[in-house]
Amino acid sequence: MHTRHSHGEATVREMYLAARARGLAVIGFSEHSPRPAAFCYPHDYQDRLEKGLPDYIREVRELAGEAKRNGVCVLLGIEADYIPTREDFTAAFLKSHPFAYVIGGLHFQDEWGFDGAAADWAPLPRARRREIYVRYYEDMISMCESGLFDIAAHPDLVKIFSVGDFRDWMEEKSARALVGEALKAMRDNGVLMEVSSAGLRKPCREIYPGPRIMALAAKLELPISFASDAHCVNTPAYAFPALADYAASFGYKESWVVVDKERKHLPFTASGRQ
Numbered sequence: 001m002h003t004r005h006s007h008g009e010a011t012v013r014e015m016y017l018a019a020r021a022r023g024l025a026v027i028g029f030s031e032h033s034p035r036p037a038a039f040c041y042p043h044d045y046q047d048r049l050e051k052g053l054p055d056y057i058r059e060v061r062e063l064a065g066e067a068k069r070n071g072v073c074v075l076l077g078i079e080a081d082y083i084p085t086r087e088d089f090t091a092a093f094l095k096s097h098p099f100a101y102v103i104g105g106l107h108f109q110d111e112w113g114f115d116g117a118a119a120d121w122a123p124l125p126r127a128r129r130r131e132i133y134v135r136y137y138e139d140m141i142s143m144c145e146s147g148l149f150d151i152a153a154h155p156d157l158v159k160i161f162s163v164g165d166f167r168d169w170m171e172e173k174s175a176r177a178l179v180g181e182a183l184k185a186m187r188d189n190g191v192l193m194e195v196s197s198a199g200l201r202k203p204c205r206e207i208y209p210g211p212r213i214m215a216l217a218a219k220l221e222l223p224i225s226f227a228s229d230a231h232c233v234n235t236p237a238y239a240f241p242a243l244a245d246y247a248a249s250f251g252y253k254e255s256w257v258v259v260d261k262e263r264k265h266l267p268f269t270a271s272g273r274q
Helices: 012-021 046-068 084-095 126-145 163-170 173-188 197-201 211-219 240-248
Strands: 026-032 073-081 101-105 192-196 224-227 254-259 262-267
Touching: 012 026, 012 046, 026 046, 026 101, 026 254, 046 073, 073 084, 073 254, 084 126, 101 254, 126 163, 126 173, 163 173, 163 211, 173 192, 173 211, 192 197, 192 240, 192 254, 197 224, 197 240, 224 240
Parallel strands: 026 073, 073 101, 192 224, 224 254
Antiparallel strands: 254 262
16 A cells, blocks of 8 residues: 555555455555665656655554554555665665565666556567566566565566557467566565556556466465555555455465565455355
8 A cells, every 4th residue: 555655645544544444454554665866757756755754654653553452453564666786775775664564566677667658668669578578577586586575566567558468478488487487486585476456457457467477376386465556545455356256266265464574374265266
């Protein structure tokens, strides 16, 4: 869940109340992290985030204490960008704050935020798009091997503005082999794979990750964690029943959360399964 401290639309408390209204007993806040100065979108939120980060941490921790008295677990987490050349920056930031879990996200190749605008992708030939896909999964392997993260966010975000080309690429044996290596890096380094409903609200109009990747993950018995990547009060736990049905169709019976760096599994029931 993101808040007004970055590019969300609601306060910490408003997002908490929205999550509670949807029946969640474990509520994770995962605001974005600061990035090195060169890595930014044309319209960015970094100045506001850096100023508001101490307030974000304080507000979530205060709310966690209040929620605990009501039997609700509120977690102070962070979604941190993985930038291959700047692991030191990320490691120093994470070490200086008491996060219960860390989500690793890939949004940049060099200084380009590739998920920022469809217009960036429109002129790219298919060959260039495939180069971007390949680098995305090479970076994902490095991200999982870095030891900095507990969860890998939206593991095919790179399809956001070119889902047709991405699906075609995934039909190739070499593509599936590379993606499989990224999923093995998650499994072997104790990183959960996020299954996120956010893609349903994006131009790709499908869950992150798509069916090809879910099938590969299930074959590897890679543990998963559900997410909605909420940015407003309408989206905490967005389409979680659909996520449960989707995961169950690949044989999954449980998702996982990370509480103070310790994994805890949460069995779920899909609508088509007892």
